[in-house]
Amino acid sequence: MWDADSFLDRAQELVKKAFDEHADYNAAQLDRSRPVKKGAVTRRRLSEQVAVKTHTMRTSFVGKVRDVRQIAEAQIGEGLADMVEFKALVNGHEATKKANGIQAWQGLSDWQLADRLDRDRSVLLLPGSLCGVGSTSQSLGVQDGGKSRHAERRESNVHSAGSSRNLTRTFTRCNWVEVASA
Amino acid sequence: MIFTNADPRYAGRLNDKQGSDTIVTMGKVREAIAFNAELADEST
Numbered sequence: 696m697w698d699a700d701s702f703l704d705r706a707q708e709l710v711k712k713a714f715d716e717h718a719d720y721n722a723a724q725l726d727r728s729r730p731v732k733k734g735a736v737t738r739r740r741l742s743e744q745v746a747v748k749t750h751t752m753r754t755s756f757v758g759k760v761r762d763v764r765q766i767a768e769a770q771i772g773e774g775l776a777d778m779v780e781f782k783a784l785v786n787g788h789e790a791t792k793k794a795n796g797i798q799a800w801q802g803l804s805d806w807q808l809a810d811r812l813d814r815d816r817s818v819l820l821l822p823g824s825l826c827g828v829g830s831t832s833q834s835l836g837v838q839d840g841g842k843s844r845h846a847e848r849r850e851s852n853v854h855s856a857g858s859s860r861n862l863t864r865t866f867t868r869c870n871w872v873e874v875a876s877a
Numbered sequence: 878m879i880f881t882n883a884d885p886r887y888a889g890r891l892n893d894k895q896g897s898d899t900i901v902t903m904g905k906v907r908e909a910i911a912f913n914a915e916l917a918d919e920s921t
Contacts, residue, residue, distance in 0.1 A: 794915075820909075821901070822912055
């Protein structure tokens with residue numbers, strides 16, 4: 696199952712490339728926005744390279760971690776140490792397949808779509824404009840009476856669409872984003 | 878449909894930092910689906 700050597704080699708190359716590109720990007724940004732003394736720029740470049748936040752690479756490089764394994768006493772440099780290897784899906788790979796899958800939902804009827812989202816527990820990114828960010832027009836506040844009344848009115852609107860089932864009891868996860876859709 | 882936030886790090890509004898459920902009509906759900914498909918496309 697594991698093609699460890701080739702996978703690791705490729706992963707290391709890609710990680711190195713990502714780090715280099717990130718460092719170049721930071722350097723270019725600094726050169727453009729902060730025309731300061733040469734020595735200061737050099738020091739900042741070094742600190743930027745050292746301070747790469749690896750957890751943010753998850754959003755720009757690693758799409759999904761597929762597997763992990765621990766290797767006891769692996770040879771690292773001149774010493775022995777435990778090592779953890781991750782098998783990851785690089786961002787962008789298979790994205791077209793995912794996009795096509797999401798797009799295929801458009802062909803479903805409302806009920807089929809609701810069932811599908813509920814069954815798969817799908818996670819959708821909702822633009823701020825759909826979530827009513829910045830306004831309370833679509834909010835459902837549990838503790839705020841005014842919002843709750845508003846939400847109840849919205850529920851009745853949903854029911855009046857001719858449904859025989861209570862769609863509003865169908866819970867599906869989603870992310871809210873603060874920014875409006877670009 | 879009622880949508881609940883999947884990740885509290887991304888939930889919240891100016892007047893509701895914790896976020897809460899939000900009701901989205903099926904029309905808006907379809908808009909969200911198109912939006913997500915577009916996002917997935919752009920990542921290729």
